Amino acid sequence: MKASDLFVRSLEQEGVEYIFGIPGEENLDFLESLRKSKIKLILTRHEQAAGFMAATYGRLTGKVGVCLSTLGPGVTNFVTAGAYAQLGAMPILMISGQKPIKQSKQGQFQIIDVVEMMKPLTKFTKQIVHGNNIPVLVHEAMRIAREERPGAVHLELPEDIAEEECDSQPYERESVRRPNADKQTINKACNMIQQAKMPLLLIGAGANRNRTSEALKKLIDKTRLYFFNTQMGKGVVDEKLPTFLGTAALSSGDYLHCAIDRADLIINVGHDVIEKPPFFMSPEGVKVIHVNYFSAEVDEVYFPQLSVVGDIANSIDRIANKIDAYKNWDHAYFQRVKDEVELHVKTGSGDNRFPIIPQHLVNEIRKAMPGDGIIALDNGVYKIWFARNYKAYQPNTVLLDNALATMGAGLPSAMGAKIIHPDRKVMAICGDGGFMMNSQELETAVRLKMNLVVTILRDDAYGMIKWKQAGRGFQDFGLDYGNPDFVEYAKSYGASGHRVKSSDQLPTLLKECLDASGVHLIEVPVDYSENEKVLTDEILESKICIL
Ligand SMILES: Cc1ncc(C[n+]2csc(CCOP(=O)(O)OP(=O)(O)O)c2C)c(N)n1
Ligand SMILES: [Mg+2]
Numbered sequence: 001m002k003a004s005d006l007f008v009r010s011l012e013q014e015g016v017e018y019i020f021g022i023p024g025e026e027n028l029d030f031l032e033s034l035r036k037s038k039i040k041l042i043l044t045r046h047e048q049a050a051g052f053m054a055a056t057y058g059r060l061t062g063k064v065g066v067c068l069s070t071l072g073p074g075v076t077n078f079v080t081a082g083a084y085a086q087l088g089a090m091p092i093l094m095i096s097g098q099k100p101i102k103q104s105k106q107g108q109f110q111i112i113d114v115v116e117m118m119k120p121l122t123k124f125t126k127q128i129v130h131g132n133n134i135p136v137l138v139h140e141a142m143r144i145a146r147e148e149r150p151g152a153v154h155l156e157l158p159e160d161i162a163e164e165e166c167d168s169q170p171y172e173r174e175s176v177r178r179p180n181a182d183k184q185t186i187n188k189a190c191n192m193i194q195q196a197k198m199p200l201l202l203i204g205a206g207a208n209r210n211r212t213s214e215a216l217k218k219l220i221d222k223t224r225l226y227f228f229n230t231q232m233g234k235g236v237v238d239e240k241l242p243t244f245l246g247t248a249a250l251s252s253g254d255y256l257h258c259a260i261d262r263a264d265l266i267i268n269v270g271h272d273v274i275e276k277p278p279f280f281m282s283p284e285g286v287k288v289i290h291v292n293y294f295s296a297e298v299d300e301v302y303f304p305q306l307s308v309v310g311d312i313a314n315s316i317d318r319i320a321n322k323i324d325a326y327k328n329w330d331h332a333y334f335q336r337v338k339d340e341v342e343l344h345v346k347t348g349s350g351d352n353r354f355p356i357i358p359q360h361l362v363n364e365i366r367k368a369m370p371g372d373g374i375i376a377l378d379n380g381v382y383k384i385w386f387a388r389n390y391k392a393y394q395p396n397t398v399l400l401d402n403a404l405a406t407m408g409a410g411l412p413s414a415m416g417a418k419i420i421h422p423d424r425k426v427m428a429i430c431g432d433g434g435f436m437m438n439s440q441e442l443e444t445a446v447r448l449k450m451n452l453v454v455t456i457l458r459d460d461a462y463g464m465i466k467w468k469q470a471g472r473g474f475q476d477f478g479l480d481y482g483n484p485d486f487v488e489y490a491k492s493y494g495a496s497g498h499r500v501k502s503s504d505q506l507p508t509l510l511k512e513c514l515d516a517s518g519v520h521l522i523e524v525p526v527d528y529s530e531n532e533k534v535l536t537d538e539i540l541e542s543k544i545c546i547l
Helices: 003-013 025-035 047-061 072-076 079-088 114-121 131-146 183-195 212-223 255-262 312-322 332-346 358-368 382-389 410-420 432-437 441-447 463-471 486-492 503-515 531-541
Strands: 018-021 040-043 065-069 092-098 124-127 152-158 199-203 226-230 244-248 265-269 287-292 306-309 374-377 426-431 452-458 496-499 519-525
Touching (some): 003 025, 003 152, 018 047, 072 114, 079 114, 092 131, 131 152, 183 265, 183 306, 183 312, 244 332, 244 382, 358 452, 410 432, 432 452, 441 519, 486 519, 496 503
Parallel strands (some): 124 152, 199 265, 426 452, 496 519
C-alpha cells in the first residue's frame, strides 16, 4: 500500500472523523489519500484556527482531534494551537508535511527543524522516516495524546516517504481501562471527610471528563456538600444546585475565598496546575484530599495530605457510596457566603445602561441560551465576568481557556463545538481584539453553512490590559485601536451583521440570531468602567470574610 494511504487508513482505524487544516504541496499525496477516505477535511483559512478546532474536538469528545499543515510556515502556525491543547489537556494530533528527506535539491528552502520545535509543546513528536513505521507511530501518537493527562502530539510525514510503497498494516485499536484507586485510600478519604467540620468540594479542569459529572452529582445530592469550581471545571456539575458557591475566577480575595479560608478540608477533584491556583495552602491551614488520575505536583502552596489516585469517576462514585451528610458538618457560614455571592452576581444584571455593562450582557446571554447551549469564550476582561456570573448547567457548555489563555481561540473553538453538536445552539463570545485574530474563519463558518452566533464586545481597545494598566496606577497608553465596521465586515463574508444600539434591543436580537440559520455577528458596544468597582473595590469593602 502507498504510505499516505496507510497513514489515512491508520487514522480511520482510530476512529478519526475530521481533519482540520490547510494542505501544502508537501501534503498532496496525503490529500489524495484523504480524498478517497470517509474522513472529512475541514479546510480553514489559518492553521492556528484549524489547531484550535481540532483541540476543541478533543476537549469535547475525549477522542483525538486531528489537524494538518504543510512544512515551515504552515506548521509554525500550529505552535499556539499546540500549546493551547497541551496546556488545556485536549488531545490533538498535528500532522505536518516536509520536503523529501532522502534526497532534496531545494537546499534549506522552508526547512526548519519541526520535531525540535514541537518538543516543548507536545507529549510526543516524530519524523516518519519509513512508510512501514506509519501504523505503529500513528497508534502510539494517538495513545499518548489520549492518555491522562491528554495533550498534543505531532507527526511529520515527508513528501518522499508519503509516496513510497510499504507492506505493513494498520493496527486494531486496543481497549484500555484506567486503573482505580485502592480500597484503603478510599477508606482514608472517607474518614477524613467524615471527621471534617467544614468540608468543601472543589471541581477542577481534570474533572471535566466523561462520567465524572454523574459521580460528582451523586456525591453532592447525597451529602449536600458545598462546592465550587475553577474556570475550566465549569459545568461539570450543574451550577444551579443550591450548594454551589461559585467559580474561582479571581486568584484570591473574591467572596468565594472567604469560604475557602474557613474550610478545614478541601476535596480537590481534578486539580490541574495549569490553572492559576484557586486557593493557597499553608502549614497550619486547610487539609486537602487530592482526587485525580495521578498524584499531586507538590509546591509551597499545594501539598495535599492524601492523594486518591485512579480514575476520578470511579473514586468519587465509591466515596459517594460510603459517606453521608454528617451531623458534625457546619454549613451555616458557607450558606452566608453563597447568599453574598448571589447578591453580587445579581447586582447590575438588570442595569439598562448603554453602552452595555458586562453584568447585564452575561445575564441576557444566559437567559437567551438554552441549558445545553454552548458558549465559547475568547480571552479578554469579559472572561472573568462570564466565569463569575454565567452559570453553566451542563458539562462543556462554557468553553473557556484558562490554561494558555490565548486570544484568537473563541471563534474557532465555537466552530469546533458546532461541528460536534450541530443540533445545539453555539455562540462565540469575543473581544474586538481577540475576534480580529482569527476573524477570517467567518468564511469557513459560512462555507460550512453553520448556524452560529458570534458576539463581539467592542471597546476599541485591548480592554483587559487597559484595566490592569489602570490597576497598576500607570497612565492610559498604547492600548487603543480602531475597528472595521463589523456589520459590513460580516456581510462581506456572506454572514449577517447586527449592531446593538440600545440595551432594550439586546434580548430580542440575541434570541432572533440564535433561532435564525446562518452565521450572525452581533457587535455589542461595551462599557468596562465597572471593572474596578465590582471586581476590586466592592470585594474589598465586603464584610463577609469577617462575619
Ligand atoms: C495571543 C495573545 N496575545 C496577547 C495576549 C495578552 N492579552 C490578554 S487579554 C488582552 C486584551 C484582549 O482584548 P480584547 O480581545 O479586545 O478583549 P477586551 O479585554 O477588550 O474585552 C491581551 C492583549 C493574549 N492573552 N493572547
Ligand atoms: Mg476590546
